[in-house]
Amino acid sequence: MSESSLTIFNPRGRLSQIDYATNAIASSNTTVGLKTKTHVIIITKTSKNIEFEEKPGNSTIFIIDKNIGLSGSGLNTDMMVIVQKARRMAQKFQNNFGETISIRQLVNDLSSYMQEFTQTGGVRPFGVCLFIMGFDNLGPTFFQINPSGSFFKITSNGIGNNSIYAVDFLKKRWNSDLNFTECIRLGIMALRETSDSKLSSLQIQIGIIDKNCEFYILAHEEIENFLKLPEDSSI
Numbered sequence: 001m002s003e004s005s006l007t008i009f010n011p012r013g014r015l016s017q018i019d020y021a022t023n024a025i026a027s028s029n030t031t032v033g034l035k036t037k038t039h040v041i042i043i044t045k046t047s048k049n050i051e052f053e054e055k056p057g058n059s060t061i062f063i064i065d066k067n068i069g070l071s072g073s074g075l076n077t078d079m080m081v082i083v084q085k086a087r088r089m090a091q092k093f094q095n096n097f098g099e100t101i102s103i104r105q106l107v108n109d110l111s112s113y114m115q116e117f118t119q120t121g122g123v124r125p126f127g128v129c130l131f132i133m134g135f136d137n138l139g140p141t142f143f144q145i146n147p148s149g150s151f152f153k154i155t156s157n158g159i160g161n162n163s164i165y166a167v168d169f170l171k172k173r174w175n176s177d178l179n180f181t182e183c184i185r186l187g188i189m190a191l192r193e194t195s196d197s198k199l200s201s202l203q204i205q206i207g208i209i210d211k212n213c214e215f216y217i218l219a220h221e222e223i224e225n226f227l228k229l230p231e232d233s234s235i
Helices: 016-026 076-097 103-116 163-173 180-192 220-227
Strands: 030-035 040-045 061-065 068-074 128-136 139-145 151-153 156-159 204-209 215-217
Touching: 016 068, 016 128, 030 068, 030 128, 030 139, 030 163, 030 180, 040 068, 040 128, 040 139, 040 180, 061 076, 061 204, 061 215, 068 076, 068 204, 068 215, 076 103, 076 128, 103 128, 103 139, 128 156, 128 204, 156 163, 163 180, 180 204, 180 220, 204 220
Parallel strands: none
Antiparallel strands: 030 040, 030 156, 040 204, 061 068, 068 128, 128 139, 139 151, 204 215
8 A cells, every 4th residue: 555545654653644744844934933921923934035915935924814813834835725714714604603703613623624634535634734823711822733633722832944943942931921022032032043044024924913802914124123133131
């Protein structure tokens, strides 16, 4: 039986197709995310300049609804399929129930959709790992969905190329009491840990959901101002 079959386990006891998806994520754009008591912030870096139009390969952070944002690492074409699916889910919920979909409901639906591609013939798992940010009754909420469809809440994490260095950095520095500026600066510092090259505002996107439950993406000029700030060892 071919190793391309979804049900073939490799010698490590893992599904080979899921491992292929994980490898695609590990070699793609780097994404870091942090949650505090008042905000969730996602920062992404690509190897090429970003124009903020949402075209495949350009934007790396996406607005799903006015209070839900999505980003991640992996294959660009797969990411756009997921983004469009998430938006349709949000719109269908709005049409059916007359209210905005909750982040938990969207995560449940999207993870089930992704999980179907791990056990259906003729398709493969999505080569993406997702960060989804929003608000619930307890405040800012931050989820991760893996290619297998498994999901869980997180407070800080990094995915993509060299993300292990960002993860180690965040483990040492992150805390839930960070203010807005400190959170962005810490995320940028973590992103710098993944590369020796200088960060440019044209290679970075920053998505934020604030205490007003509004999701927005920073402009180039705002990102540039944060990049000019010196690193703060007290964070």
